[in-house]
Amino acid sequence: MGLTNIQLVILSLLSYAAVVVRGGEVPRPRGVSLVKAALYQPRPDGKWSCLDGSKAIPFAQVNDDYCDCADGSDEPGTAACSQSQFHCINQGHRSVDIPSSQVQDGICDCCDGSDELPVVGCGNTCLELGAAAAVQRRNEAELHTRGAERRQEMITRGKQMKADRTARRSELNARIKEQEALKAEKEQLKRTAEALESEALDAFKEQQRELDAETAQAEQEPQQMRQEATLSFVRYDANKDGFVEVTELMVDMNLDSDRNGVVTVEEAKYFLDERERVDLDAFVTLAWPRIKPQKMLADGLFQPPVVDAPEAEVQAEVQGTEPVQQEPTNEQADMEHGDVDEDTEDEEDQYEDEEEPDVGVGEATPDVETTTTAPNYDPETQRLIEQANEARNAYDEVERHIREIEHEVKEIDEQEGKDYGRHEEWAVLDGECYTFEDREYVYTLCPFDRTSQKPRNGGAETTLGRWDQWIGEGDNKYSRQKYSNGAACWNGPQRSALINIKCALEPRITGVSEPNRCEYYFEFETPAACDSEAFKAADLNQHDEL
DSSP states (O other): OOOOHHHHHHHHHHHTOEEEETTEEEEOOTTOOGGGGGGSOOOTTSEEEOTTSSOEEEGGGTTSSSOOSTTSTTOTTSSSSTTOEEEEOOTTSOOEEEEGGGTTSSSOOSTTOTTSOGGGOOOOOHHHHHHHHHHHHHHHHHHHHHHHHHHHHHHHHHHHHHHHHHHHHHHHHHHHHHHHHHHHHHHHHHHHHHHHHHHHHHHHHHHHHHHHHHHHHHHHHHHHHHHHHHHHHHHHOTTOSSOEEHHHHTTOGGGOTTOSSOOOHHHHHHHTTTOSEEOHHHIIIIIHHHHHHHHHHHHSSOOOOOOOSOHHHHHHHHHTOOOOOOOOOHHHHHHHTTOOOHHHHHHHHHHHHSOOOOOOTTOOOOOOOOOOOOOOOOHHHHHHHHHHHHHHHHHHHHHHHHHHHHHHHHHHHHHHTSOOOTTSTTGGGTTOOEEEEOSSEEEEEETTTEEEEEETTSOOOEEEEEEEEEOOOGGGGGGEEEEEOOOBOTTSOBOEEEEEEEEOSSOEEEEEEEEETTEEEEEEEEGGGOOHHHHHHHHHHTSOOO
16 A cells, blocks of 8 residues: 555654663664564664565665565565564553554554554554453463462372382283293193093093994894894795794795704794794794794805895785885876877976076074083093193183283373373373263263264264374463374265363363364363463563563
8 A cells, every 4th residue: 555745754753763772772663573673773884684684775765665675574564565564562461463464454453553653543452451451361370370289189190190000010010920930831731631631532532432333233233133034024924914824934944953854833833932923023023033043054144035026015015015006107108108299398398498496505494402412431531621621721811811911001001102291180181081062962072082972862973083192382282182083974084173272170171163074173171281380471472571
């Protein structure tokens, strides 16, 4: 914005106003702070160097409403250079720097009105604002003082927790060494016991196999005996009436006990247990045990009689019935007569081409209850098995203790890796959780762990982020936290949360917002942020020496 001649004269007078600094009069151009006054002194030749060192200009060109320096440092009191800053002294209140674009724009940005010419008529409100700010600072200072007392309690607890973790870590190190030694001892005992158990079980299994073989053979002999007897019954039952009679045995010369060439009635009755005739059951139980030894004596090694008839006919003869003759089907009859219908052949081909129906491969079979009976071990084998079980249990118990110790050591190491502040004041918040409700959600913050949200009307909890790091700037490192790698947004990034922290007497969440998609801001208050000394230092740094 261009200035009139009258305005330039007024501006020139203001620019060269002198203030007393360290016993001498040194010109301080308009818009320059006291701390930078020494940088705006003319050289003996009447020139002045731009702050970036790019060139030297006549000192009279400072604040002449024309930007001579590339860094804009020659126009601290005008709007000629866009990148320049104007310093509001604001005596009686807090001094501030404003962009040079706000100088001479007709708006009073400085409470002392120094950013505008007197003709604009800016009143000086610095004393009123300074008084209000002073009350606010006193309240904040009192809050930090009271909060600092609680913070000190948190520091004491945090340091004690750290000392406890260190002591516990040393204790666990000693315990894990003891358990590792005990594990080696129990492992050796387990190997010895399992070797004896394995040897005993192998011997028992071998005995069991032999016993099973004998049992199977004993079970098989009666079946074989009945089969031999049944086949012989069919052979003797010549008239197929379902009985073997004395006369039917008399034809078998193998039953001639006295070797006189004739099987007498008395000899035949002996083999029929002194009966005239017997049915199949009586033949199997009474007659065959007498006949078989006699035939073996007569024939040498006995071979059961060979029956050429099919099994169905044998059973029919034993039961005294006629075998069922299966009548040929129409197709078989046609085949016998060589008369095969072409349509029938085509139909058969069609059936062959069709896939067979699914028989349920992969379907679950009905559950069948099975009961497993434990082997009946001999006392010595049972004793060795119990000893091996005890050795295994003792070894497993030691391993379980080692896993528990290692898990606790891991938790301690994770805690030791976290930054709990300069004096461990934040340690007491680890393990605590705080909630905040708005109209839709319940938000949860568990410091040094995670953040989440859950709908108030019910639904699944969504993780907004897990503990990442402190992200405060400079000396205010512990004023902000970041939680990353939360649940992914639909068609978007993973959720994250930033925690802005302020001093308060009690820890609580005061607000939650989502300024950017899937990025949440928590406003959190806690005594851990109440550092009265740091607050005083920061308050002093906000004022210039006047």
